Amino acid sequence: MSRKKPDLLRIGSGAGFAGDRLEPAVILAEGGGLRYLGLECLAERTIALAQLRKLKEPAEGYDMLLARRMELLLPVIKKKRVRLITNMGAANPIAAAELIVEIAKRRKLDIKVAAVTGDDVLKLMRPTDRVLETGGPLSAYKWLVSANAYLGVDALLPALATGADIIITGRVADPSLFLAPAAYEYGWQPDDLDRMARGTVMGHLLECAGQITGGYCADPGKKDIPDFAHIGFPYADVDSDGNCIIGKPPDTGGAINLITAKEQLLYEVTDPRAYVTPDITADFTTVRLKQAGANRVAVSGATGKPRSPTLKVSIGYHAGYVGEGEISYAGANALKRAQLAGEVIATRLKGEFKEMRVDYIGSTSLHGKAYDATARPYEVRLRVAARAATREKAALVGEEVEALWTNGPGGGGGARKYVHEQVGVISGLIAREKIKPEVTVREWRREKETV
Amino acid sequence: MKKKLYDLAHCRAGDKGNTSILSLIAYREKDYELLRAKVTGPAVKRHLAHIISGKVTRHEVPNVGALQFVCEQSLGGGVTTSLAMDAHGKSLSYALLEMEIDVR
Secondary structure: OOOOOOOOEEEEEEEOOOOOOOHHHHHHHHHOOOOEEEEOOOOOOHHHHHHHHHHHOOOOOOOOOHHHHHHHHHHHHHHHOOEEEEOOOOOOHHHHHHHHHHHHHHOOOOEEEEEEEOOEOHHHOOOOOEOOOOOOEHHHOOOEEEEEEOEOHHHHHHHHHOOOOEEEEOOEOOOHHHHHHHHHHHOOOOOOHHHHHHHHHHHHHHOOHHHHOOOOOOEOOOEOOOOHHHEOOOEEEEOOOOOEEEEOOOOOEOOOOHHHHHHHHHOOOOOOOOEEOOOOEEEHHHOEEEEOOOOOEEEEOOEEEOOOOEEEEEEEEEEEEEEEEEEEEEOOOHHHHHHHHHHHHHHHOOOOOOOEEEEEEOOOOOOOOOOOOOOOOOEEEEEEEEEEOOHHHHHHHHHHHHOHHHHOOOOOEEEEEEEEEEEEEEEEEEEHHHOOOEEEEEEEOOOOOOO | OEEEHHHHEEEEEEEEOOEEEEEEEEOOHHHHHHHHHHOOHHHHHHHOOOOOOOOEEEEEEHHHOEEEEEEOOOOOOOOOOOOOOOOOOOOHHHHHOOOEEEOO
């Protein structure tokens, strides 16, 4: 098959997590000159929670914001001929494809959606499989909710080849969502090691969207970001060797510079010499970054080693219920009063929970101690959290904290209590050949009007 | 003279399970060697002793003037089941930047 190879391919990133802002993707699709738009919406635990929804209601289990994002994006991507690629299918990519077709039909927009499945490997997991975090067997976890293998580019290429407007998947390695269109358009093969590595660096820089345009970075007076309330989301102009320039649409806020790019390059990388995805093992220590104009950073030079024979599997299990309670103290002796309140709770709940923690928000809750010991907090919020097997037991925590209103130290205010179900995530490995990705197409076309 | 890392470098925190990954990046390229000499793996483990229970591996990334600290057993048992408020350890970047080093 021969396709005309583009000189530069522009791929945008319209979401960096499930709850990300809606409008930056629309701005990108509308005025960004994109060929592809990727939306990364699936954190480690998101798919397990989606699986729980699917168990209750078989037609659900896809991303909670899918309909809202598609209502906004469908008219724009059709008008501008931008192909969308996203993991918003979560635990049910086919149902997600059907929902998208319904929305398009109501808006009288021709649409073709390709759903990629095959990441759900719960039935393939064995009690003797090794858990990477513990080194022990999977059988230690009694109540498994989900198990999804990280699919890569090879699972996405057949979906791209259908010509679909939208490719929707479940679990796919985040950078692969952005690497796949480049590999497809330029015809890169798995053994094009350096191109696949560079494309993976491109995908990694894009996958968290606003995290390379000033988000998760700004620090007033130190790392100032202009028009920070309206940061634009990034795109990459990728060439046929996988080198790229990261940029963002005109008239958007934020910044792309060596500070934002270096922070994102290294983000969550456990070994800079061996960044492992389903597609490649990439060496980030050979990457070169260069400012190439205002809000433009040129990225080149990554090198690759062959991909791993195994794929990572993300396994969700039921981890019980967490109960929380909070109450605030302010003014003179605030910390001491909060600490007294914490001691009261610890005494009254002694022996009730195997795992409980007491935090002082405004003082030591985030880092366990205050590195600047001279600062006396004006206000302190006590927070208590514990895990229990049942919702009722977990609720005890909030009930005890709330009772501090009339029984605790002076001036306690703003008591709140919460209980939530907790799903934990562990990981394992699965042999690549056990995974059989499939593509399912759903489409709708306007009927030709007869004169 | 002592200086806080905050004055010399910026930092971003990431997470994988129970592992916190801290990227320490020199603002000025010429400070990379200073950071490399002073901010060792054991020094970071000491500075964050009450947070990091496991091993600290330091990777050098000279092409971007950075040190990558991979800190095992540092996230309250793991992001998804930690009882901590900041279960991801997103704020730990600023705990590392509180560290002081000797500068000549």
